[in-house]
Amino acid sequence: MTIETEKPSPSAGGDKTAAHSSGSAREPQTGKKSQTGKRLQEQVSGRPRAGRLARFKRDRSLVFMALPAVLLLAVFAYLPMLGNVVAFQDYSPFIGFADSPWVGLDNFSRVFGDPDFWMAVKNTLVITAFQLVFFFPIPIALAILLNSLINPRLRAAIQAVVYLPHFFSWVLVVSVFQQIFGGAGLLNQSLRANGWEAVDVMTNPDTFLFLITSQAIWKDAGWGIIVFLAALSAIDPAQYEAAAVDGAGPWKRMWHVTLPGLRSVIVLLLILRLGDSLSVGFEQLILQRDAVGAEAAEVLDTFVYYTGVQNGDWSYAAAAGLIKGVISLALILAANKVAHIFGESGVYSK
Amino acid sequence: MSILVRNTRKPDSISQRAAWEEEPGVVAKAGKFLILGAVVLAVLGPLYTIVLTSVSSQATITQAGGLVLIPGEITFAAYQQILSGGVVTRAVLVSVGVTATGTALSMVVSVLCAYGLSRPGSFAHTPILFTLLITMFFSAGIIPAYLLVSSLGLINTYWALILPSCISVFNIIILRGFFMGIDRGILDSARMDGASDWRTLTQIVLPMSKAVTAVIALFYGVGYWNAFFNAVLYINDSAMNPLQVVLRSYVLQGVTVPGQIDVGQGAAASPALQMAVIVLAMVPILLVYPFVQKHFTKGVMIGAVKG
Numbered sequence: 001m002t003i004e005t006e007k008p009s010p011s012a013g014g015d016k017t018a019a020h021s022s023g024s025a026r027e028p029q030t031g032k033k034s035q036t037g038k039r040l041q042e043q044v045s046g047r048p049r050a051g052r053l054a055r056f057k058r059d060r061s062l063v064f065m066a067l068p069a070v071l072l073l074a075v076f077a078y079l080p081m082l083g084n085v086v087a088f089q090d091y092s093p094f095i096g097f098a099d100s101p102w103v104g105l106d107n108f109s110r111v112f113g114d115p116d117f118w119m120a121v122k123n124t125l126v127i128t129a130f131q132l133v134f135f136f137p138i139p140i141a142l143a144i145l146l147n148s149l150i151n152p153r154l155r156a157a158i159q160a161v162v163y164l165p166h167f168f169s170w171v172l173v174v175s176v177f178q179q180i181f182g183g184a185g186l187l188n189q190s191l192r193a194n195g196w197e198a199v200d201v202m203t204n205p206d207t208f209l210f211l212i213t214s215q216a217i218w219k220d221a222g223w224g225i226i227v228f229l230a231a232l233s234a235i236d237p238a239q240y241e242a243a244a245v246d247g248a249g250p251w252k253r254m255w256h257v258t259l260p261g262l263r264s265v266i267v268l269l270l271i272l273r274l275g276d277s278l279s280v281g282f283e284q285l286i287l288q289r290d291a292v293g294a295e296a297a298e299v300l301d302t303f304v305y306y307t308g309v310q311n312g313d314w315s316y317a318a319a320a321g322l323i324k325g326v327i328s329l330a331l332i333l334a335a336n337k338v339a340h341i342f343g344e345s346g347v348y349s350k
Numbered sequence: 351m352s353i354l355v356r357n358t359r360k361p362d363s364i365s366q367r368a369a370w371e372e373e374p375g376v377v378a379k380a381g382k383f384l385i386l387g388a389v390v391l392a393v394l395g396p397l398y399t400i401v402l403t404s405v406s407s408q409a410t411i412t413q414a415g416g417l418v419l420i421p422g423e424i425t426f427a428a429y430q431q432i433l434s435g436g437v438v439t440r441a442v443l444v445s446v447g448v449t450a451t452g453t454a455l456s457m458v459v460s461v462l463c464a465y466g467l468s469r470p471g472s473f474a475h476t477p478i479l480f481t482l483l484i485t486m487f488f489s490a491g492i493i494p495a496y497l498l499v500s501s502l503g504l505i506n507t508y509w510a511l512i513l514p515s516c517i518s519v520f521n522i523i524i525l526r527g528f529f530m531g532i533d534r535g536i537l538d539s540a541r542m543d544g545a546s547d548w549r550t551l552t553q554i555v556l557p558m559s560k561a562v563t564a565v566i567a568l569f570y571g572v573g574y575w576n577a578f579f580n581a582v583l584y585i586n587d588s589a590m591n592p593l594q595v596v597l598r599s600y601v602l603q604g605v606t607v608p609g610q611i612d613v614g615q616g617a618a619a620s621p622a623l624q625m626a627v628i629v630l631a632m633v634p635i636l637l638v639y640p641f642v643q644k645h646f647t648k649g650v651m652i653g654a655v656k657g
Contacts, residue, residue, distance in 0.1 A: 052473070059473035061547040065466030066478050068459045069517050076498070076514045077485040083494030093500075142389065145382060150367055160643050161390050167568075167635045169576030171594045175601040175628050176396050179417060186399065189416035218392065226646060237368070244370040250378075283579050287602060301492070308493045309583065321491030329488045 087319040093312075100315075107319035117320060119295070120303035127280045127299065130209050132273060135217055139224030140266065144258060146225065147232045159229075162222025170283040173219050177211070178202055202288075205296035212284060227265055235261035267344045275332030278324050300324045397632070404428055404625035411621050428626035438627060440589065441596040444508070445575060448592060449634075452512040452574040457567055459517055464525035465551045482519045492583075499584055510584035511577060511592065518573070521566050528562040529555060561645040568642040575634055597631050600624055 056063070087107055089100040111117050142162070149155045165173065180186045181201040188198040201211060235257065243253045282301040289297040298306075300320070308317025367373070374382075399417045406414075410422030432438040467479055495514060504510040532555060540550045556563065578594040585591060599605040601624050 055473040059469075062466040062469065062472050063474055063478075065462040065547070065551075067466075069463035069522065070478060070481055072459065072513070072516050073481060073485055073519075075502075076495075076516070077490065080490030080494035080498050081488070083497050084490060086494065086497065093497075145385060148382065149386075156644075158386055158390060160640070161393050163643065163646065164635075164639060165393055167572045167576075167639060168632065169578055169594050171578050171598045171602070172576075172628065172631050175597060176400065178602060179400060179625070179628070180396055184416065186417040193415055222389075222393070241368065241370050250372070250374070286579065286582075287598065291602075304492050309496055314493060314497070318491065318493040321493050325488055325491050332487055 084318060084322050084325075086315050087322045089315055091315040091318070093314070103315070107315050108323070110316060111320050111323065116294075116298070117303060120298045120300050123296070124278055124280055124299040127209065127212065128273075128277045131213055131216060131280070134213055135221065136270070136273065138217060138221045140228055140262065142221065143225040143228035143232060144254065147229060159225075162225065164222070165219045166223035168219065170219075170281070170287060173215055174284065174287045177215055177218075181211075203291045205292045208288075208292045208296040212281065212288070215284060216281060227269070228262060231262050231265045232258070264344050267339060267342065271332075271335040271339050275328065275335045277331060278328050400625050400628055404622050404629045406622060408622075416621070417625075425622075428622040432623060432626055432630070437591075437596055438593075438630070441591055441593040442630060444590060445593040446634075448508055448511045448577075449571055449574040451508075452516065453567055453571040455512065456516050456518075456521075456570040456574075457563070460522050460525060460566065460570075461551075461556070461563065463517070464522050465529055465547075465555060467522075467526050468529035470530075482522060486519050496583055505584055506587050506590065508590070511580050512574070515573065515577065515580060518570070521569055525559075525562060525566055528559055532558055564642050565645050568638060571638065572635060593627075593631055597627050600627050 083097075085097065086100070088102060088104060089097075090103050090106075091097070091100045146155055146158060149158075168176075178185060182188070183198065183200070183202070185202075187201070191198055201207065204211075239257050239261075240253055243257050248256060278300055280299050280301075282299075285297050285299055286302050286305065289302055294302075294306075301324075304317045304321040304324070307313045307320065399419055402421060403411060403418045405424050405426060405428070406418045406421075407423040407425045407427075410418055413422065414420070433442075463482075467475060467482075469475065499505060499510050499514060504513070536554060536558075537550060540554050545553070576594060577592070578598065581592050581595045585595075
């Protein structure tokens, strides 16, 4: 999604100075040039540009409307950012932020020297890479397949079914898997009934990567097709016709028309996924970490949770969390830069 | 998303294969339906057997050796048992209460904010928008969030399940995108007639945005209903646990479902009890989903694309 933010137009600067000099809420008298700019602005935004005070008076109900959300974010998103100071302290809940001793970067050097932390990093990156290869292409293939259906009713019905699991909670999804593949689940029951060995799927660290990826596919691959379907419906049918007239068969049309039509969406989602590399299904993993053990299931988020909230090593966990947050931010910005270089619009445009 | 969404197909007309398009071969056709059939079965199969097991009698379950695939004797004993007071009943009430309150609050705050930001060039538009967007790129992390909630004294209150997750910037952006797409002429004429922004919002914009508000309300509602980790983090009093936490303890952690030990007459089978808890966690979603589902593409994609 490209989020367009209003670029400050040249006339806005003129308005500002004018409002200051006249000091009144009246329409500022500016030069002829910015008058035309203003008229242009009027056409674009539908609201005449006025002095700052006048604009506040005119728009104050809009500002008040946005206020509750801003306040909530200030408290629950921005205050915690400040709360990251505990990463530089030896924080104890009994002493509080103000009186906990400052320790500089000690927590960070402890984190970097901790093999458990590196294990969590490794697991996180392995899961991300694995799912990029085995999960990411599935919605694309499904969308193309679904789009080739001629009957719109059938298509809508299948869409309705495959979107559904996205709305189930992770607890529910893992429970469903437990019931089917668990030690006492459907699969093992029927294996035993036919005299075969039961297989261990839910608690086996060696196959854990496959397990969580299939869970993720079951839950979200269907939902993932929604954006590809939208992109597919935006491809001009005339392109297919022209290709067909030129003798391209179905596969050639897919390669030369369909896939190029999906390119920008694929790039965009790839960027988002890469920027999000360090977050892998937190709830999903925390639900199953006990069953398969930390060796296979410890990722960065669970590491922070267990060291901090469970073991009370607040400052240490906050340091690990802060490292993750900063690297994630850098990844998003870098991925977006790459997208711009490739001529795609990326997550946000400048 | 910088793709242009034009729905080139009319949803309810049976579209024909284009004249230039060749009829796919038998193998291709069969393969296509086989794959799609398998996908649909993979989604619905587990749900079918879970629902069926939850309403099966002990005898049927024993005979099937676990999950029931072929309907046998049907009984609703499991539901009677878990819904006649006790842990599950209380958890359902907690979840319903939190979901209803939270969704209402989230919708009010988000719709107001989205409308407030729907006119670029209005006072403080850009700074406010940036305040929102930055939180999409950097989140403070679990530890500071926990410390904040605990220093606000919200631990072991239902507010801890609502306030920290009250707004999703993503949802606001979708709503905003939709509001921005509403024909300016309509809004301008309302203003000419002397309607305030509040009135324009409630009497013109909202009635025009039913599909997108329904979808966003579904997103928020599902979020609250499914929230599991917030409760693990912020709620220590087991009497206040929402349904997801209870589901986890019964199905994944092997805690005995209350009443499971009674072997008295009419007692429900233990797999049936577990399945019944799973079904309870699904039911609200299955109830709301069909009504909102058809608006997904229309409501969400257009909003996101314009966002």
